[in-house]
Amino acid sequence: MQYFLSATLNELLLVLDSESNSEIIAGGTDLVIIMEESGKRPEKLIDITNIKELIGIKEEKFGISIGAVTTIAKLAANNSLPCCLRSGAASIGSPQIRNVGTIGGNICNASPSGDTLTPLICLNADLLLQSTKGERLISTEQFFLGPKKTVLKKNEVLSEIRIGNRYLSGSSGFRMIGQRNGQVISQVNLAVWLKRSAESGLIEEIRIAAGSVAPTPIRIIEAEEMLCGTNPGAKLIFQAARSVQACITPINDVRSTAEYRQDVIIGLFSDIMSQILKEPQSC
Ligand SMILES: Cc1cc2nc3c(=O)[nH]c(=O)nc-3n(C[C@H](O)[C@H](O)[C@H](O)COP(=O)(O)OP(=O)(O)OC[C@H]3O[C@@H](n4cnc5c(N)ncnc54)[C@H](O)[C@@H]3O)c2cc1C
Known part of the structure; x- marks a missing residue:
């Protein structure tokens, strides 16, 4: 297995496009366990935790943008976010898990019990999915197809979570x-x-x-x-x-x-x- 540390979003999208058997890793708190339990390894593991464009919580005209690689701990501590999302984040695992686990990982792991998923559905949050072919915005409600199954394509990354102003009030x-x-x-x-x-x-x-x-x-x-x-x-x-x-x-x-x-x-x-x-x- 090769390990690839992406430095920019552009670089990540190119790698995702060129590698058929690759897997994104963020905090690894779900993926590492899955790899250990199944014994399966992708040919290339692409670490996205160094991509600055994907980290942080920003106020925008439409509302709030959360980078997919923002940690759960940062969400739990951010008072500009609605109570349900902060509480959902705060209820995840332990401080150690919250310090490395990310919101993008919680969403893309698509566990029916993921604790940020119901808050995001309530807040009518949109997910920005990007690839070299372009980008698409999909509502959180439509993202999940079943346990561990989503509409995300192999060459796409979840880059951002958007909450509109109406749902911040x-x-x-x-x-x-x-x-x-x-x-x-x-x-x-x-x-x-x-x-x-x-x-x-x-x-x-x-x-x-x-x-x-x-x-x-x-x-x-x-x-x-x-x-x-x-x-x-x-x-x-x-x-x-x-x-x-x-x-x-x-x-x-x-x-x-x-x-x-x-x-x-x-x-x-x-x-x-x-x-x-x-x-x-x-x-
Ligand atoms: C001890 C323990 C306790 C836990 N407790 C809870 C809990 O109480 N509640 C809860 O909801 N979860 C819990 N979890 C699960 C886990 O910590 C969370 O789901 C966490 O948010 C996953 O984030 P991550 O960055 O570690 O994801 P990773 O493990 O890095 O990735 C998970 C999956 O998402 C994909 N992925 C990650 N980021 C992206 C992206 N930006 N775009 C596309 N694909 C992506 C990866 O390829 C992988 O398939 C727990 C886990 C452990 C080990």
Whole structure:
């Protein structure tokens, strides 16, 4: 196996174009484990952690741009990002994992339980995919095809994550449940973003996404429709939580049973909703 340290985005795109059996590595916190467990190695491992264009969080006219090689620790510590994304990042692994793991790696690894994925879906974030042929912008919601499967082509890199100004305002929250506090992957995670009308206080728009409950992270449109245009009390929140529960199709796996996931999502949803409605700015 050859190791290639890319210095620029341009150089990376050329290498990706010319090498058929190559694999991008960022923090390596998913990939190294996969390589060790499978015993398989790509011919060329392309390290992208030196590409400055892909690192950092910047304010832009459209909103916020996050370079794909920005570490999870930097996301968790950035107060200009919405609460759900900061909380999702903060819940990942341990400080060691957060210091090397990247947001691009979390997205491209496409685990249904990835803790930044539901926040990004709620925030209607777009992903910028680049290759020597050009670039395309795709919504996070459309990026995932199944566990470890995405629309990313072999010669493409995820370079940037974009969150629009509308989704930087409003309130949001994230909850995950795992078997213990540190180093644990979610059994279920849930993110909610909502915006209330300044005049009436009614919910103007709401986005709900759940992870580890289906082959990809999913949006729960039925519950969104139930809550939009309302100022929900406990009864309506519980009905919406039931509708979240009805939309998910979890499986039994090493981390949890399907039944547990079905039960626990009711409490996670009610908890996030009461936090957002009572203390919109808390995180
Ligand atoms: C002990 C431990 C605990 C963990 N806990 C959690 C947790 O609680 N929650 C959670 O969500 N995850 C967890 N993880 C998984 C992992 O740390 C995260 O998914 C992390 O964000 C992956 O980022 P990375 O930079 O290390 O990715 P890498 O391992 O470098 O890459 C992962 C995959 O993405 C591809 N890739 C990476 N960057 C790009 C890019 N820019 N463009 C195209 N393809 C790319 C790689 O080719 C590879 O296929 C844990 C892992 C460990 C080892």
